[in-house]
Amino acid sequence: MNESAKRLLVIGPSWVGDMVMAQSLFITLKQRNPEAMLGVVAPAWSQPILARMPEVDEVLPLGVGHGEFGIKTRRELAGKLKGRYDRAIVLPRSWKAALVPFLARIPERVGFLGEQRYGLLKERRKLDKQVLDQTVKRFVSLGLSEDEASTGQFAIPRPRLMIDRDNLVNLRIAHQLSSRPAIGLMPGAEYGPAKQWPLAYFHQLAERLVSDGYEVRIFGGPKDQDDGDVIAQGLLHTHNLCGKTGLADAVDLLADCGQVVTNDSGLMHVAAAVGTRVHAVYGSSSPAYTPPLTANAQIHYLALECSPCFQRECPLGHMNCLNKLDVEGVYAAIRSTPRPLKLNAQ
Structure with missing residues (x-):
């Protein structure tokens, strides 16, 4: 990378x-x-999480929906950026993702080849999926010189999100959370059902944890509210927080959990980034490609002959990669982890 x-x-x-x-x-x-x-x-939705990253000096919201072209919005943002930046790193591989730095006339623009971006990027790198075999490696590599990146042998700093302890206190009061040691459950996965452990298994696990003296907190977005209700049904000391907390609130509440059980999802990475013990359940995806970036994690993955298929829905119709991953193994892993004595936060 140009050090200037x-x-x-x-x-x-x-x-x-x-x-x-x-x-x-x-x-x-x-x-x-x-x-x-x-x-x-x-x-715009990412502003609360970026605000928890001390390395970020400025967040520039792009008011364009997922998959939306939004040329007018991109032009307007580019106009505000002209003359303000020397180098742009484009992480998405889409054509439209490279438009803003091009229109802003940022002198150096680097990204991977993809969707005919030849005129938009100044430095176009070929993606070697064998060398850069993880999403995080691909991201970090774009911040290095091409020679250094090509080896695949470089440090990967682990994400670490800041915690707002005052906000946590207010959240515990607002949601009437108890002093019991808390365990988080994250049943959602935006990508599709082939990444989701059965809700009945989450419910069985929650029931056993409550009996053991834990408080269970269920995290997710508005789309996960009904699933949260299924998991919490009939259980005391179980809080369905799906759709009731913002992203920044989830950061703080997850840091307050001693452990979490989660599908391969965005909240899995949030939990890892606040230091909470992560029990990550994998079905159609691979823990080799998108692992939780923490040493404090246990992977639950059957590695069947048909997995990972990386499909949104099981192409064979049986979902054995998740249905055969029983509750007992996950429960035993949780119980074998000592209960934390204090908040898992920095």
Whole structure:
């Protein structure tokens, strides 16, 4: 990377988990250019999570829906950025993702080849999926020189989100949370049902944990509210928080949990980034490709002959990769982990 580029702009991804993993790139950039100004162009929903990343100096919301072209909006943002940045790193591989830095006439623009972006990027890198075999590696590599990135042998800083303890206190009061040790459950997965452990298994697990003296907190977005109700049905000390908390609130509440059980989802990466013990359940996806970026995790994955298929729905119709991953194994893993004595936060 050009060391003289002191005003750095990153075109961020569109998913929660990817945005958390992008912090590894932000940390890398700041470690190598401590005095650099770092801005991130990102969907408006991501502002609360970017605000928890001390490396980010400026968030530039892009008011365009997922998959939407929004040329007028992109032109307007580009106009505000002209002359303000020296180098842009484009993380998404889509054509439209490279438009803003091109229209803003940022001198250096780097990204991977994809969707005919030859005129939009100044530095177009070929993606070697064998060398850069994880999403986070691909992100970090774009902050390095091409020679260094091509080896695949470089440090991957782990994401670490800041915690707002005052907000946590208010949340515990607002949602009438108890003093019991808390365990979080995240039943959602935006990608599709082939990544979702059965709700009945989550319910059985919650029932056993409550009997053991834990408080169970169910996290997710508005779309997960009904699933949360299924898990919490008939259980005391179980709180369905799906759709009732903002993204920043989820950061703080997850940091307050001793452990979480989660599908391969955006909230999995949030939990990892606040230091909480993560029990990650994998079905159609692979823990080798998008692992929780923490040493404090246990992977629950059967590695069947048909997996990972990376499909949204099971192409064979049986969902054995998740249906055969029983509650007992996950429960035993939780019980074998000592209860934390204090908040899992920095």
